[in-house]
Amino acid sequence: MVTVHSGSRAVPSALSPLPLDAWLLDLTAAAVSLPNTASPDLLGDGLARLELIALHFPKFNDGRAYSQARLLRGRMGYRGELRATGDVLRDQLPFMLRCGFDSFEKADPPFGEAVRAAATLFSVVYQPAEDNRVPAAELRRLATAGAMAAAAAVSLG
Amino acid sequence: MAKNLRGTHQIVTANRLSDGVVVFFTRSGDWSPDFNDAVVADDPAAAETLLPRARGAATATVEPYLVAVELVDGAPVPVSMRERIRVGGLTFPVLAAGASRYA
Amino acid sequence: MPDSYFYRYDAHDRALVAERVAQFRDQVARRLSGDLTEEQFKPLRLTNGLYLQLHAYMLRVAIPYGTLTSGQLRALAGIARRFDRGYGHFTTRQNLQFNWIRLEDAPDILEALAAVDMHAMQTSGNCIRNVTADHFAGAAGDEVEDPRIWAEIVRQWSTLHPEFSFLPRKFKIAVTGSPRDRAAVRVHDIGLRLHRDPAGAVGFEVIVGGGLGRTPMIGKTLRDFLPREDLLAYLEATLRVYNRYGRRDNLYKARIKILVHEIGAERMRGEVDAEFHALRGTALRLPDEVIDAIARQFAAPALAARPARSEDVERLRARDRAFARWLAANVTPHRVPGYAIVTAALKQLGAPPGDASATQMDAVADLADRHSSGEVRVSHEQNLILPWVPLDDLQALWRALDALGFADPVAGRIGDIVACPGLDYCALANARSIPLAQRLSLRFGDAARQQEIGELKVRISGCINACGHHHVGHIGILGVDRNGTELYQISLGGDPEAGSTAIGEILGPALTEERTIEAIEAMVDLYLATRVAGERFVDTYRRLGADPYKEKVYGHRA
Ligand code: SF4
Numbered sequence: 001m002v003t004v005h006s007g008s009r010a011v012p013s014a015l016s017p018l019p020l021d022a023w024l025l026d027l028t029a030a031a032v033s034l035p036n037t038a039s040p041d042l043l044g045d046g047l048a049r050l051e052l053i054a055l056h057f058p059k060f061n062d063g064r065a066y067s068q069a070r071l072l073r074g075r076m077g078y079r080g081e082l083r084a085t086g087d088v089l090r091d092q093l094p095f096m097l098r099c100g101f102d103s104f105e106k107a108d109p110p111f112g113e114a115v116r117a118a119a120t121l122f123s124v125v126y127q128p129a130e131d132n133r134v135p136a137a138e139l140r141r142l143a144t145a146g147a148m149a150a151a152a153a154v155s156l157g
Numbered sequence: 158m159a160k161n162l163r164g165t166h167q168i169v170t171a172n173r174l175s176d177g178v179v180v181f182f183t184r185s186g187d188w189s190p191d192f193n194d195a196v197v198a199d200d201p202a203a204a205e206t207l208l209p210r211a212r213g214a215a216t217a218t219v220e221p222y223l224v225a226v227e228l229v230d231g232a233p234v235p236v237s238m239r240e241r242i243r244v245g246g247l248t249f250p251v252l253a254a255g256a257s258r259y260a
Numbered sequence: 261m262p263d264s265y266f267y268r269y270d271a272h273d274r275a276l277v278a279e280r281v282a283q284f285r286d287q288v289a290r291r292l293s294g295d296l297t298e299e300q301f302k303p304l305r306l307t308n309g310l311y312l313q314l315h316a317y318m319l320r321v322a323i324p325y326g327t328l329t330s331g332q333l334r335a336l337a338g339i340a341r342r343f344d345r346g347y348g349h350f351t352t353r354q355n356l357q358f359n360w361i362r363l364e365d366a367p368d369i370l371e372a373l374a375a376v377d378m379h380a381m382q383t384s385g386n387c388i389r390n391v392t393a394d395h396f397a398g399a400a401g402d403e404v405e406d407p408r409i410w411a412e413i414v415r416q417w418s419t420l421h422p423e424f425s426f427l428p429r430k431f432k433i434a435v436t437g438s439p440r441d442r443a444a445v446r447v448h449d450i451g452l453r454l455h456r457d458p459a460g461a462v463g464f465e466v467i468v469g470g471g472l473g474r475t476p477m478i479g480k481t482l483r484d485f486l487p488r489e490d491l492l493a494y495l496e497a498t499l500r501v502y503n504r505y506g507r508r509d510n511l512y513k514a515r516i517k518i519l520v521h522e523i524g525a526e527r528m529r530g531e532v533d534a535e536f537h538a539l540r541g542t543a544l545r546l547p548d549e550v551i552d553a554i555a556r557q558f559a560a561p562a563l564a565a566r567p568a569r570s571e572d573v574e575r576l577r578a579r580d581r582a583f584a585r586w587l588a589a590n591v592t593p594h595r596v597p598g599y600a601i602v603t604a605a606l607k608q609l610g611a612p613p614g615d616a617s618a619t620q621m622d623a624v625a626d627l628a629d630r631h632s633s634g635e636v637r638v639s640h641e642q643n644l645i646l647p648w649v650p651l652d653d654l655q656a657l658w659r660a661l662d663a664l665g666f667a668d669p670v671a672g673r674i675g676d677i678v679a680c681p682g683l684d685y686c687a688l689a690n691a692r693s694i695p696l697a698q699r700l701s702l703r704f705g706d707a708a709r710q711q712e713i714g715e716l717k718v719r720i721s722g723c724i725n726a727c728g729h730h731h732v733g734h735i736g737i738l739g740v741d742r743n744g745t746e747l748y749q750i751s752l753g754g755d756p757e758a759g760s761t762a763i764g765e766i767l768g769p770a771l772t773e774e775r776t777i778e779a780i781e782a783m784v785d786l787y788l789a790t791r792v793a794g795e796r797f798v799d800t801y802r803r804l805g806a807d808p809y810k811e812k813v814y815g816h817r818a
Contacts (some may be wrong), residue, residue: 014802015726050354060300060303060424060426061303061386061425061426062508063386063424063425063426063427063503064503064504064508065425066422066423066425066502066503067423067504067674068498069506070500072421073471075538089300090285091300092426094420094422095420095422095423095425096275096422097532098422099422099423115408116452121279122276122279122280122420123275123276123279124273124275124276124279124418125420126271126276126416126418126421127416127417127421127422127492127544128418128542128543129543129557130420131558135543136272136273136276136416139269140272140541140550140553141549141550141553144549144553162324170311172316174291174292174361174363175292175362175363175364176316176317176362176364177312177313177316177317177362177363178315178316179314179315183793195434203710216294219312220298221300224455236744237744238691238692238741238744238746239314239683239689242314242683242684242692243314245316247684247685248684248692248695249612249684249694249695251345251347251615254784
């Protein structure tokens, strides 16, 4: 029994994603499953109609879908549901959330609290990704700029 | 990585999960850090049943595997250098010959 | 912590490392309780630097760009004493390995490291590994800019990178700022060489797809000049191309060098450029103030002005042959007049290369405080470096290092053998490395003979993974296993330096340990008999070709 867990999304979609080949024949379907060897570019104009894209991890250590996720979110502007399927392990969730996944398929035992915990496991990030968190370098730059502005205000005052 | 070389006699070894110490599967179905406790399967058929038994008792060990041994004066000695090193430890003094004064 | 002259953690860095330790503590507990299988746990422990070797767990600690404060070195000594058997092994990749670790202790060790702003993250696994750099950075006179600034920027960007933590294979990045390239940038997955364009701006030559291991290759230059601000965008583009298209069907073909080789440098450049153009100018752009803020932390210590020549040193040099030899081998000129860079050679006669006891580490830390502004470096040749030594301190430092066994005048010589742990420790090994290194060191122990032989890099790996970098040794030695017998395959003519990088050529069939030592002796004799003035061992080999060496080693077999 596979359970779908929601990340930032309120309720995961109940649609069942079509395999890519089938979807390419029926571009009106709103859910597709993309093998991790396929380029997200294949979705073409159909992307705008999609509500759910499932990306696959055949083995937890096959990380191609992380790049697919970032391209879909960051490059192609996809805002629908992005689901991780296959060998999805609890300890990968922080990475998946940062790459823009917002729902997760998991067989027995289900994740329970793990998805929520994954979002706050690390309070610091070092690189921009698809979750709009501000990297440490940028926080430092803003803090310095803020301090300088404050110093300037003091010296003006 | 030549873990294992062919041989008629086999033992099962693993590393202990908690600290990585080398352990051997014993006659009583347990694990011991003492090589002398290792149970020796003396033909391939016995080895084939020994490994699953050891795996079944492997909750606190990591990845048990078979090791070929030969009998020298009745006592088992691993065939491969790798396994001899696992049994006997480092083959050189940890510090240089004249270095004890620095240690 | 006391002053340091390189990057210091702030609250962000400390929080991240602490959270990472907490995460690993939880993972270890889940493994010990049986919640995680070994298969699930293994990648988690590996990305925290924890291997299971022959006799115990091994923890590989990152020493980013090889730079340590004396306090950090003392903390490493403390860990060796408390959690290990009182020693550690400095590796060819600016890491320190503890060999006798208990899984149960690993979270406490990581916490002890975090207390001195260190970690073991990403020292294993298929992710971006510890970034390495020139061990003389900041102190050598020949560099365009301190490469550690860039290694630190890359360290941060690569730490827990969400997209690149499950790459096809491990990924190693090295940075050099010097034309002499002490970081071997052409044999890394990505090598970055700082240089100036004709207008004087500083940027990078980006070299991709070099590496050692089973299929040694020299990297291809994908960019001659990459502006500094674009570094992270270009790295992200390269890694993305690799993550998407690198082979995952065959462990031995999964490194980026195979991808570059199979699709060709031209197509690789095209793919990376396409991605780079989309990423350039995004949040990955490095504004000057971010670069400068990091660069400021690498400001050299304030060194008092000193005479460029020390009369004390010159007097002793003239009087004491041992001191003169040590100066010639282990002391390197400094960017600042009146100072020197000193190599503390962890190559004591007959000792395992790169090993240091806790007592020795503590003592070197004290010497760093007294003579080197409290800073120590770790070199790719498995030595420790004191980068800020006043010339007038050399005599005292020499005596103190000698008392530790670290003043053998071997740096760059035949006694400066580089060796991986080999079959005595390593679960992947085919043959032992350390006993061979020890015997070679004793055979060529005579300091006068070493000086006569001059520069000769001997590098030993216990298997084709090439942790001992044997491919780039002037004499490389690879341990192989033939039906249970350890044999050693010799290669000649390797060279790690950027201008002349070369992969050594295999001399002939593998030999026993005994015959390997004899072969090296014979080849050294051949070199001494045939060299012309100024030639190093490797130069003579290049001039003569392999035949005379083959003849010497295999020709007169009884
Ligand atoms: S080269 Fe091989 S034997 Fe040596 S440390 Fe690396 S993996 Fe182990």
